[in-house]
Amino acid sequence: MASYSPGVQQASKAQIKRWRTHLADERAEAAVYRALATKREGEERDILLALAEAEKRHEQHWLTLLGEHASAPRKASFNNRLLGFLAKHFGSVFVLALAQRAESRSSYSTDVDATPAMAADEAIHEEVVRGLATRGRNRLSGTFRAAVFGANDGLVSNLSLVMGMAGAGLAPHLVLLAGIAGLLAGALSMGAGEYVSVRSQRELLDASKPTQITLSAAKALDINANELVLVYRARGMSPEDAEHRAAERMGRFACDCNPSFSLQAEVAGKPESDEHETIGTALGAAVSSFCFFASGAVIPVLPYLLGLSGFTAIAVASVLVGLALLATGAVVGLLSGAPPLSRGIRQLLIGFGAALVTYLLGLLFGTTTG
Incomplete structure (x- = not known):
């Protein structure tokens, strides 16, 4: 990476122009994530604010390179300004999809004045935004x-x-x-x-969903002829995994051996989320x-x-x-x-x-x- 001290004159006009554009875009992207965070809560809000902080670190990089030239920043690109407007007024999965695409178009991997860490950040940011958009896409897809x-x-x-x-x-x-x-x-x-x-x-998929009968029937099963193992093997478990889960269900031990054999426990009466939300409602x-x-x-x-x-x-x-x-x-x-x-x-x-x-x-x- 070419490095320049603040205010040093060897930076060309083209470089200064490019740095100002990067600076404006970083500020705009951070504003997008902060705007989206105001419409979220919990973990999603924390993730979006963390992304905004990451963009702030990138902003500081360009401020350092620009030095005295940072006093007259350029406007952010039209795409980033449009994204900021949409984030403030809508904050939907459409905005997250646009943000994901914006992160994928980052030029830092080919810009000699951007650090490798900044290029890596942008690639990771795309995956973070993709993850945030996934549930919204699932709800919307049907x-x-x-x-x-x-x-x-x-x-x-x-x-x-x-x-x-x-x-x-x-x-x-x-x-x-x-x-x-x-x-x-x-x-x-x-x-x-x-x-x-x-x-x-949905009816076809619901008919294939396992019931919770194993919770009530396990205690009365013959421990030496354990059909419960067959239940779990029919659900796709390996023989080892099925033996482990059946032993847990029958109370022979708590999950204190190899935890990799255990899957998420079945809980009676626990409300389930819609497993078929990607299909949508009829x-x-x-x-x-x-x-x-x-x-x-x-x-x-x-x-x-x-x-x-x-x-x-x-x-x-x-x-x-x-x-x-x-x-x-x-x-x-x-x-x-x-x-x-x-x-x-x-x-x-x-x-x-x-x-x-x-x-x-x-x-x-x-x-x-x-």
């Missing part, structure tokens, strides 16, 4: 999956339907009627389908799917509702749906920590590909029956 699926299905299926009808040469009022029918039928079908699907999945998935399908499906028919027809209506519908597909893809990318642009383009290509096929089929159908 309903979010239904929402994204519903919105994209509404956009693509109704655009395909409208373009197919328009390509076949139907009158604008018939295209509009078909679009509205497709919206209602699709939204109801998606909502009902998601409810049944999620409900069935009602939540159904409502999300219905609403988002309808909101997506209405976009392709908007031009016809406004009185447009022919190629103009198709072009306007395509542009509106394209923007919506880019937006939904970008949101998925942001939440998953992936590049939002590439995810948006992927959604766009898939949606337009399906719509183009149905439009060509409509043209072919209209030509052959005309």
Whole structure:
């Protein structure tokens, strides 16, 4: 690392400019974590405040290098300023996902004026934020999956339907009627389908969850013909682990031998958290799917509702749906920590590909029956 004493003139203008940018970004990132901490409590709050302190150490590094030049700091990058605004006003998993992505883009590993420890800090910060975002992603993923699926299905299926009808040469009022029918039928079908699907999945998983019968039955079992060992082996334990757990359950010893053989104890009457929260609730998935399908499906028919027809209506519908597909893809990318642009383009290509096929089929159908 190149080192400079405060105020020494051998630092170039380009270096000073870069150091000021780093300084502003570190201050902005620390402010983001402090803002997020105000919306959390307990361990999560402590972790976020610790991250803010770490950014403060990095800030001090750039202050030391800048010396007298630190009096005129630059503005933080637009991304960090936007992240700060979102953290102050929302503080949701979306902000944590954005913070995770911001940490992953750190340039310290290639900046000769940043220490190796600072580069390592940024890499670890990404993992810390990823961990903080995980539970929020788990809670969101079930309903979010239904929402994204519903919105994209509404956009693509109704655009395909409208373009197919328009390509076949139907009158604008018939295209509009078909679009509205497709919206209602699709939204109801998606909502009902998601409810049944999620409900069935949760029931299937609940049927596989172990009961607490071992707590009451263990005392009466024959110690020499211990079926309790079979219970634990059926749950996936090795024979050694199963023998150890069965002995504990039957009161032959407390956990005073090899603790690595023990798993989390079963406690009668203890309230359990939702082990299937990543699936979401059936009602939540159904409502999300219905609403988002309808909101997506209405976009392709908007031009016809406004009185447009022919190629103009198709072009306007395509542009509106394209923007919506880019937006939904970008949101998925942001939440998953992936590049939002590439995810948006992927959604766009898939949606337009399906719509183009149905439009060509409509043209072919209209030509052959005309």
